[in-house]
Amino acid sequence: MARKPAKANRRHPLATVVLIAIGLAFTGGGYALFTSTATAQTDTASSTSQSSVDEGKKLFAANCATCHGMSLEGSTAGPALLGVGAASVDFQVGTGRMPLAMQGPQAMEKPPQFTEEQTQALADYVASLSPGPAIPTDDQLTANGNATNGGELFRINCAMCHNVAGAGGALTEGKFAPSLTGVDSKYIYEAMLTGPQNMPVFNDHNITPEDKRDIITYLKYIQNNDSTGGYDLGNLGPVAEGLFIWIFGIGAVVALTVWLTAKSN
Amino acid sequence: MTTIERSDTPHEVVDPAFAEAPKLAATPSSRFTAAAANYIDERTSISAVVKEFGRKIFPDHWSFMLGEVALYSFVVIILTGTFLTFFFQASMAPVIYSGPFVPLKGVEMSSAMDSALKISFEIRGGLLIRQIHHWAALLFIASIGMHMLRIFFTGAFRKPRELNWTIGFLLFILALAEGFTGYSLPDDLLSGNGLRIIDGMVKGIPFVGTWISYLIFGGEFPGQQIVGRLYTLHILLLPAIIVAMIALHLVFVVVHKHTQYAGPGKSNENVIGYPVLPVYAAKAGGFFFIVFGVIALIASFFQINPIWNYGPYDPSPVSAGTQPDWYIGFADGALRLIPPGLESVIWGHTYSWNILIPIVVLGLFISIVALYPLVEGWVTGDKREHHILDRPRNAPTRTAIGAAGVTFYAALWAAASSDLIATHFQLSIEAVIHTIQATAILGPIIAYFIAKRVCLALQKKDREIALHGFESGRIVRLPGGEYIEVHQQVDDYERWRLVTFNEYKPLMIRPNAKGKITQTQRLRARMSRWFFEDRIAPVTKTELERQSHDHH
Known part of the structure; x- marks a missing residue:
């Protein structure tokens, strides 16, 4: 508006533009940084x-x-x-x-x-x-979250296919949910994020990155702690236990009865 | 036909090998034992009992000890179960878990689950006792199954033991009930899912299903009552009935005396073996500790039912690999095999055939198991007492029926693990289910014919061996140029084993006192023809004599 004497102007004519540009860059960059770390990466x-x-x-x-x-x-x-x-x-x-x-x-x-x-x-x-979910960063994968929350989320969202102990399970038409034992945290996270094969997508609104970290924490906890009470027979539940008692329990007992009733030479 | 009535039970004979054992000389300690025994006897007259019971004879065969395994497992279950009751809280009152298992800290659960976790992680020795209890339960029912198969295939259920078979069958059903109630007590996710299936089956019964379900659970499933109620059944009512039935079962074993396999010197009128005191009592006592040891060994090294993995029961999650313990597997399998969507609505009532058909089929199956001795007794018309066991091959139709039953059971049982079969052999679960559906229907028929033909072929082989002996493999050239293979005759003891068995012939239809042929008679004759039309006659004395003339 007031552009009378050029000398009186202490600022460069483009100073306003530059200031606006800097301000925009800060807010925009900050916004991008704080809201979607993933996309930024x-x-x-x-x-x-x-x-x-x-x-x-x-x-x-x-x-x-x-x-x-x-x-x-x-x-x-x-x-x-x-x-x-x-x-x-x-x-x-x-x-x-x-x-x-x-x-x-x-x-x-x-x-x-x-x-x-x-x-x-x-x-x-x-x-x-084209844009899409990025590879998770290391700090999203550290197994130091809340195992209790992870366990509950796992039982509600994952166990019906992957079994409560992550031993895997059957789906229709020859498809299956694989065992999660020994799977890298990164791949567990990526699987939740992208829903490979027949797995549903658990996006960040459904299960937040913190919840995902908790689930990983739970899985790593049960895998890294020795199974309580002895060998876990593959964590397959009563079928493995039944097979075991019929093959080794009854097998041992029958062998012993044969030994006990054997005629001495 | 004529039947020979023999009401007298066989007399008992001590195995000669034992009878020849030298008598021990009297020593000071034995004099003390004698005095103590005399003291007790003069006050209790127990010598009559010891004399009777201590001289009971039990024949020796490995398969006669399977029932003992069941008995000893039951004792182990009672011992460990008592320990568990000291710490278990049969209540569904909600508590917040604060024990040492990290992934459950702060989770709300029932006191039952909380105390089961406390037993597993905090009570000294609690987990070992819990695992012994559970493994012993699995072995208990497995050994009952083996024992029943032994009784069935050797015909030990025949007169006079039909009632004892029924008692044993009831024990089997009670054991299943004990197992299932115990499996449901910890109130973890697995047990809750099991109860939900039972709830669904009960609700599937037309008209009364919903009422019964509300009655059982004290309201809508799961409610606050069920664990307390199952606990009363599990530790009070069912064990009491089982103990009483076991006592009755054993009284009958003593009254009937033990069966034995055919052999030299063994007849329907005697029992040859070792007396209870001292031989059998020592053997059986030792065997108890062996069985206990095997269970404890398994329980020490192998985890069973990790309830902490399953977490507390919540009606929404169902884990992959949710199965009942093995002995309920056949019922679970029946539900998995029935094609889905079988239901009809008649007059506003839904009939869930996919629940009703399995219930009816399983009911029929176990009824046949319970009543088989009566059916066979009626078909054969045999009123004699039988104390000599059959070799399975010598009763081809019974063995074939047994094989069909085992195949049917095995198919249902396998179906309960259809998901694990699919993942572990990389098959599609539909293919697994369809294969097992076909097996459950066709398998028993195929098994029946194969088993029957195998039995008849084995009988033929036995007959051949009894008459002509074994082929020795020694070829001899006679002076005339003829080659013959020398047959080696079996000895008399072995031959006795081969030729001693009952021969049954199909019953003739005969008019009754009024001169009429009833429908029941016709049915019985048809059944008898089915049982005994194909048969191999035992070698007769004349045949043997003629044969020995030919060869000497």
Whole structure:
């Protein structure tokens, strides 16, 4: 408005613009930082190494594109991967489930085909094309949460397929919920976040990151503490116990009766 | 036909091997024992009892000890169960867990679950006793099952022991009830899910189901009552009935005297074996500790029912791998095998056939088990007493019926673990269920025919061996150029074992006193034909003599 004498102006004409820009950058950056750490990390991870994305693109074209399409659009042989995020790629490739050895009811776990760098490259590439859940950071995975809360959440949300002790269980048509014993915390977290195979998605609104950490804490607690009362027979419940008593209990007792009634020589 | 009535029970004969044992010389300590014994006898006249009971003869065979295993497991259950009652709180009042098991700290649960956890983690030796109790319960019912199979396949249920079979059968049912009530007491997730299935089955009964369910649970499931009620049954009523029935069962064993397998010197009129005092009492006493030891060993090294993993009961979660203990498995399997969605609504009432059919089928199955001795007795028309056991092959139809029953039971039993079969063998659960459905229906039929043919073939082989002996493998060329294989004759003892068995022939239809042939008669004749049409006659004396003439 008042732009009369240029000398009287102590500020540069663009100072206001710069100030607004700085203010916006602070609020926006802060907002981004505080609200969605995950998305922010995707951005930094993908932006930090363009070479990783390029490497991932090559690997994807050579190993995944036959089924999932050159631009993640999917085909009759495999689903589209747009929006699955780095977490999904890291879970599927990192546990060896992808690439598939063969079509079947469900992708089977096997020794991973790719190195960690290659898996990361594939994840970076898929994440670079469309947004999706990122690979969890180490502080989300520390097993120092509340085991009680984790146990309750596990029994309510997970045990009907994975069994109360995480020993796994059957689903329909040959599909199954795998055993969770010895599974890396990262993969447990990613599975909850992305819902691989037949598993439902437990997003952060459904089970918060703290709750997810609690569940991991509970699983690690029951796995790291020796099973109370002796060998757990695979944590399979009464079926394993029944088989045991019929084979070893009755077996031992019958052997002893035979010994007791044997004619002395 | 004529039946020979023999009301006299067999007399008992001490095994000659034992009878020849040298008498011990009198020593000062034995003189003291004699004086003490005399003191007691003069005041209680117990010598009559000892004389009678101490000289009871028990024949020696491993399969005769299976019932003993059941008895000793039961004693172990009573001992450990008493310990557990000192600490268990049969109440469903809610408490907040504050014990040492970290993942349950602060969780609300019933006092029953809380005290069961306290027994497991805080009471000294509590977990071991709990595990002994549970493992002993599994062994108890498993050994009852083995004992029943032994009795069935050897025909030990025949006259005069039919009533004792019924008592044994009731003991089996009571043991199942004891097992199930015990499984339900800790009020953990697994036991609550088991009770929910029972609740569902009860509610599936038309008209009265809901009323009965409310009566059992004192309101809507799960309510606040059920653990207390099951506890009363589990530690008071059922054990009392079981102890009384065991006593009756054993009294009958003494009254009837023990059965024995056919063998040299053994007949329907005697029992050959060792006397209770001193041999059998020592053996049986030792065997008790052996059984206790086996159970304790298993309980020390193998976890059973980790209730802390299951957490407190909450009607919403159901864990994968939720199964009853093995002995209820056949009932669970029946529910899994029945095709889903079988129900109809008639006059505003829902009939859940997927619950009613399993209940009826299982009811029929256990009724057949309970009544089989009466059925077989009626079909054979045999009123004689039998103290010599059958070899299973010598009663082909009975053995075949038993094989069919075992197959049916096994199919239902396997169905209860259909989910674990599917995951562990990487099969689809539908394929597993459909295969077991087919097995439950066709399996018994196939098993029946296979078992019957195997029995008849074995009988033929026995007959062949009794008449011609074993093929020795020694080929001899006769002077005339002919080759023969020398057969080695079995000795007389062995031959006796092979030829001693009852032969039954199908009954003829005969008119009754009024000169009429009744429908019952016809049915009986048909049943008899079914039992005995295919048979191998035992080798007769004439055949044996003729045979020995030919070969000498």
